[in-house]
Each structure stands twice: as C-alpha cells, then as structure tokens.
Amino acid sequence: MEDVLDSAVGAHFSGLRRDLRRLSSSSSLPSSPSSATCNDASAAAPSGLASPAPRQPFVIGVCGGTASGKTTVCDMIIQQLHDHRVVLVNQDSFYRGLTEEESEHVEEYNFDHPDAFDTDQLLECMGKLKSGQSVNIPIYDFKNHRRCSESFRKVNVSDVIILEGILVFHDQRVRDLMDMKIFVDTDADIRLARRIRRDTVERGRDVLSVLEQYGRFVKPAFDDFILPSKKYADVIIPRGGDNHVAIDLIAQHIRTKLGQHDLCKLYPNVCVVQTTFQIRGMHTLIRDREITTPDFVFYSDRLIRR
Ligand SMILES: Nc1ncnc2c1ncn2[C@@H]1O[C@H](COP(=O)(O)OP(=O)(O)O)[C@@H](O)[C@H]1O
Numbered sequence: 001m002e003d004v005l006d007s008a009v010g011a012h013f014s015g016l017r018r019d020l021r022r023l024s025s026s027s028s029l030p031s032s033p034s035s036a037t038c039n040d041a042s043a044a045a046p047s048g049l050a051s052p053a054p055r056q057p058f059v060i061g062v063c064g065g066t067a068s069g070k071t072t073v074c075d076m077i078i079q080q081l082h083d084h085r086v087v088l089v090n091q092d093s094f095y096r097g098l099t100e101e102e103s104e105h106v107e108e109y110n111f112d113h114p115d116a117f118d119t120d121q122l123l124e125c126m127g128k129l130k131s132g133q134s135v136n137i138p139i140y141d142f143k144n145h146r147r148c149s150e151s152f153r154k155v156n157v158s159d160v161i162i163l164e165g166i167l168v169f170h171d172q173r174v175r176d177l178m179d180m181k182i183f184v185d186t187d188a189d190i191r192l193a194r195r196i197r198r199d200t201v202e203r204g205r206d207v208l209s210v211l212e213q214y215g216r217f218v219k220p221a222f223d224d225f226i227l228p229s230k231k232y233a234d235v236i237i238p239r240g241g242d243n244h245v246a247i248d249l250i251a252q253h254i255r256t257k258l259g260q261h262d263l264c265k266l267y268p269n270v271c272v273v274q275t276t277f278q279i280r281g282m283h284t285l286i287r288d289r290e291i292t293t294p295d296f297v298f299y300s301d302r303l304i305r306r
C-alpha cells in the first residue's frame with residue numbers, strides 16, 4: 001500500500017527535453033552531465049531522427065482463491081479506467097482441457113494444480129500483447145472442460161492488460177511480466193458459498209460434486225499454491241469487490257502510472273525518477289525561498305544528476 005500512497009503524491013520527471021539541439025545551445029540549462037537522467041539511447045540521436053521505442057502496456061496481475069471476487073474487482077477497475085484502453089486476460093482461458101480418457105474420470109482431475117494450465121502458451125500470448133501485437137486467446141468451456149476448438153477471443157493492443165487467475169503469481173516468468181500485483185483476499189467460507197452457487201447455476205454441477213472437488217483439490221491447492229503466492233502481492237484487497245476504498249486507490253495509482261506513460265510517449269528521452277523520501281526532501285528544499293544559493297545549487301545538481 002505504501003507504493004500506492006507514494007505514487008499518488010506525484011512522480012518526478014527528469015530530462016524533459018523535446019529538442020536536444022535547441023537544449024544544448026541554451027545557456028540557461030546545464031549541458032551534458034545532466035543528461036544522465038535521460039534515456040541514453042534516444043538522447044544519443046538528434047530528436048526527430050530516432051524513432052521512439054513503443055511504450056509497453058501496464059500489466060496488472062490479479063490473484064486470489066476461487067470465487068474471491070477477482071473478476072468482480074477487475075470489472076470495477078476497468079470501469080474506473082474508462083478513458084483508457086484496458087483488456088482482461090483470464091488464466092482460465094489457458095486450461096489445457098481434458099482428453100477423452102481424462103473426461104471419463106473428471107472427478108479425478110485436479111483443475112487447481114499449476115500443471116492444469118498451459119503456461120507456455122499464456123506467456124507467448126502475453127509477450128505478444130506486451131510487444132504491441134494483437135492475439136487470439138482460447139475460449140474455455142467449464143461445462144465440458146474443453147477449449148472451444150473453432151472460436152477464439154481476439155485481444156487487441158491496449159494501455160493496460162489485466163491478467164486474472166487463481167495461479168497467476170505461481171510462476172516467476174508470469175510474475176515478471178507484471179507491473180503491479182493485486183491479491184484478492186476473501187474469507188474461505190464466503191468463497192465456498194459463492195462457488196457452490198456459481199458452479200451449480202453457471203457451470204452445470206451439483207452441490208455434492210462441488211463439495212467433493214472443493215475438499216479434495218480446491219482447498220489443498222489454495223493452501224499449497226495460492227496462499228503462499230500472496231507474499232508477492234503489492235496490494236492486498238480484503239473483502240474483494242466490497243472494498244471500494246482499495247479499488248479507488250488502485251485505480252488512482254494506475255491513472256498516475258498511465259499519466260507518466262503518456263508523457264513518455266510525447267517525450268521519448270524522458271526518464272521518470274521513482275519517488276523516494278530523499279527526492280521529495282530535495283524538492284522541498286529547492287522550492288524553499290529561504291534556501292541559500294550554495295544549498296540550492298547542491299540539491300538541484302543532485303536531482304539533475306540522478
Ligand atoms: N462482493 C460480492 N458480493 C456478492 N457476491 C459477489 C461479490 N463478489 C463476487 N460475487 C459473486 O461471487 C461469484 C464469484 O465472483 P467472481 O468475481 O467471478 O470471482 P472469481 O473471479 O475470483 O472466481 C460470482 O457469482 C459473483 O457474482
């Protein structure tokens with residue numbers, strides 16, 4: 001939560017220079033040493049000649065136990081970010097699907113184990129999306145435990161990608177794709193009650209089979225894989241979709257990040273310096289009208305050279 005609050009205070013933009021030639025001839029601004037704050041690759045080429053590298057989408061991982069409210073939280077975040085392009089990718093889409101033989105003994109199959117997902121395919125799709133390509137994502141049918149063989153969901157390039165699922169924090173390669181990790185933390189009794197209702201109404205199950213599957217696979221996998229992955233979260237949302245304060249804070253943080261993102265698109269050589277107490281302290285000092293000239297020069301120089 002510290003990160004959310006810290007960023008809400010505001011980011012610090014350094015090396016905000018649109019035209020390098022104009023800047024180097026300016027006597028009022030420091031010359032080459034200060035360019036340490038700029039992206040070196042783009043700073044090396046004169047503005048207008050280098051084509052700016054496309055900015056990558058902001059990737060948010062949303063993890064949590066079954067029926068914790070992951071999808072609900074994602075929908076609420078998407079609603080709040082209505083002025084940005086946001087796509088939702090569900091880990092469920094990457095269930096391998098059962099073979100004929102496995103289908104005959106479906107009650108034996110563990111859908112809550114990491115091996116039930118084709119994580120390599122998920123990584124490939126996410127890699128393409130991050131690099132600006134649209135992808136076709138499989139559609140999974142929970143009633144037949146299979147993927148629809150003919151149809152896919154086309155997911156287009158966007159500013160924000162939300163990746164949601166019970167095991168999205170399990171594999172380090174998947175975690176490494178994420179700029180922000182959210183864990184939805186909802187009481188186990190509430191999750192079980194919701195799961196019974198959802199699976200009987202929407203996924204063609206009966207109560208006994210839901211309870212049997214829950215005790216045999218769902219709860220043990222929660223204890224073995226999902227709960228231990230909570231430590232990777234940047235933000236934990238108690239009570240899921242009921243926690244409007246947490247969701248507002250998260251949406252505010254994402255908007256701040258996207259603001260930086262837009263600025264970086266305009267000025268390819270801009271480098272955003274992460275806010276720290278030290279940086280905030282230095283900004284406070286140089287804005288103080290009482291500051292001595294040597295101190296002003298000292299702290300300004302430190303900020304410029306970061
Ligand atoms: N805050 C809530 N209050 C009541 N029902 C909820 C709440 N959040 C989710 N649900 C219901 O619980 C079920 C599971 O929610 P969902 O968001 O799909 O969870 P998940 O994606 O974690 O499986 C759905 O039927 C949904 O309508």
Ligand SMILES: O=c1ccn([C@@H]2O[C@H](COP(=O)(O)O)[C@@H](O)[C@H]2O)c(=O)[nH]1
Pocket residue numbers: 065066067092095111112141142143144145146165166218
């Ligand atoms: O064919 C299937 C595939 C998955 N499941 C169960 O789904 C949940 C994960 O989905 P949530 O929406 O996050 O609850 C997982 O616990 C699997 O047990 C299934 O029953 N059948």
